[in-house]
Amino acid sequence: MDLGLSEEQELLKNFARDFLEKECPEAFVRAMEEDEKGYTPEFWQKMAAQGWQGLIIPEQYGGTGMTYTDLIVLLEEFGRALVPGPFISTVLLGAMPILEAGTEEQKKEFLPKIAAGDLIMTMALTEPSARWDASGVEMPAKAEGDSFVLSGSKLFVPDANVSDYMLVAARTKESANPEDGITLFLVDSKSAGIEFTVLKTIAADKQCEVAFNDVRVPKANVLGEVDKGWPIIQSAKNKAAAAACAYLVGLAQMDFDVSLDYAKERIQFDRPIGSFQAIQHKFADMIIDVDGSRFITYKAAWALQENEPDAEMLVSMAKAWCSEATRRVVAHGQQIHGGIGFTKDYKIELYFRRQKWMELMWGDADHHRAMVAEKLGT
């Protein structure tokens, strides 16, 4: 038992921190908020050159074959640097499900391209009902000859506007059990009948409304089996939720670090504000929240990696906790900064807005607490 990082993970972390400080400074983060794509191909390629999109992809498919917990370590650094763009979408919502449920052909077709930085993916799951459970998947897919035809609307789809392919969840069968009858489709984002509208969000990330107007998808593009897509989605959701936790941990740690520097330098009443107990005790509480978030996240990620029987419960515990704990951290960060915190010029506001984004993604605290409560009854 050792909650510290392995030597390999330390290397990855340190390298990523240096790399991102250089390649993903605050100005880049701000520029990508304004940019309609939300990423640049140059930056994407530089990350691919480090092997990051292919981090969890086995070497035989062009990746580096590292582990899911290694990815978690990397994503913590992404949160720290507020890395914009479709990385989580591509890796967690594209590569991971294909790796877990794809045919050999599908793996060979998609994974090397993802690892090389030549393919951007996402998953279109949620709909206007904004539910994370199986009942939220209502959009029908009707079999017609060699194809399925998709019609309906997906909402809050991350990075769909820049994706090459989407994994689209659709209902292929009505059933008393909502988890039965959902199919996952690999859909070319340029298919006729698809329309993207980028949503304006608090974090200026690129979530989209995706309209499907009689979109034809070849039957060969089903991921896994027809009607049996939900377990694949659930696995992706769990891994994405733990990934969101890691991003939040890094984000909260950086908010904390920036606030600490500020409290040591900002003079009021002829002394640094960090010398006041009212401020000092906020920092102690922030550490509890950052550390608490980090280690429950590590546990959840490790449990997923090791296929522990309570992995899903741990993911819900982690996401429930991190969602609220990191919100407390960034709220304290704002309060410590006072007026400057509310300006667009100073960086702390970036953390405040982005925290809310990740807090809501893949289930907020209420959602995951309810999941935990459900499991208590069993």
Next chain:
Amino acid sequence: MDFHFSPEEKAFRQDLRAWLKENVPPDWEGVFLEEEEKEWRQGREFVKKLSDKGWVAPSWPKEYGGMEASPALQLVYNEEMGYHRAPIGSVVQAVGYIGPAILAFGTEEQKKQHLPPITAGEIVWCQGFSEPEAGSDLAALQTRAVKDGDDYVINGTKIWTSNAHRSDWCILLARTDPAAPKHKGIGFFLVDMKSPGITVQPIINMANVHSFNQVFLEDVRVPKSGLLGQENQGWFITIMALDFERSTLVAAAISMAKRNLDELIDYCKETKVNGGTLLDNPLVRHKLAEMTIEIEVGKYMVYRVVSLQARQEPGSIEAAVCKLYNTELDVRVANTGIQILGLYGQLQRDSKWAQLMGRFQKSYMYALAMTVGGGSSEIQRNIIAMRGLGLPRR
């Protein structure tokens, strides 16, 4: 990042668990009750049995009755002892930080004299730190130790001294150099409680139990061999000792909270209301889920401190974070239990209507002792901010 326990650790957990199930009486309320005379005696008998197994102080060297357990094995031990509410209140301080302080700073003679009787379950220690005018500001203590030939002569008053009325020995802080700055002139003494001049006066706590005491020292003579470390080194030893205390006591406390919560969840599953069970009530479910999550978070804060210990990396601030979070969590768990039990939550154990042995009303009171003892929550926050984060004093 590895949460596996080794085969050796797993096997020890199984052995200890099986043994505890046999040796902790099923109607044992918990460590608090060792403060009553009957339970105290039961606790002492239990420690004797534990000693026969060689399980009193796992982390200590074998030559003093320990197991030389790794930090992870020690964690396993603390978790199981806490979860099964093992009645070890009479040795918790001696094993957790008094012995380790003697190990770290004592002479060979002091170690030989004091450590084996602790692991043999023969000797009880208490802690003479706080004074009426020196609580959170511990270094302001006024008890004096004046050198007189080969002895020190000690005068002063100690307070909140748990178990002083049952203790054989006491670790005692006294001012050895009144001219020095307050942190610099303190000595750390090992004092025989049978020494002439010591008077112990009970203080009854809010649970109506004689738990702590005021201890008066009048011209108490302590031989030079009773000084631990150097004459003015006492504050340094104390800081180390409190670090040991913070990192060791919490693992057992959180496991005990988990046990309480598990039993509360079972109670909610079994208790019928309005044609359903208590667990069907969304407000109850929400509270139970929240406590489950918060305990899980606290657990890995403990694991993190243990990981640092195993890597021999500094971890005293992390231990303070852990102590702060987990003791405040205990307060919330106790309150949640009472809220869910409703009117029944206030009943004491001896009422025939009491639920879950009245544990929650008791822990609701005793949880407060944890957020004050060993450095209050506010002192922990000060330590974290100033010692940990380098925030300026002014």
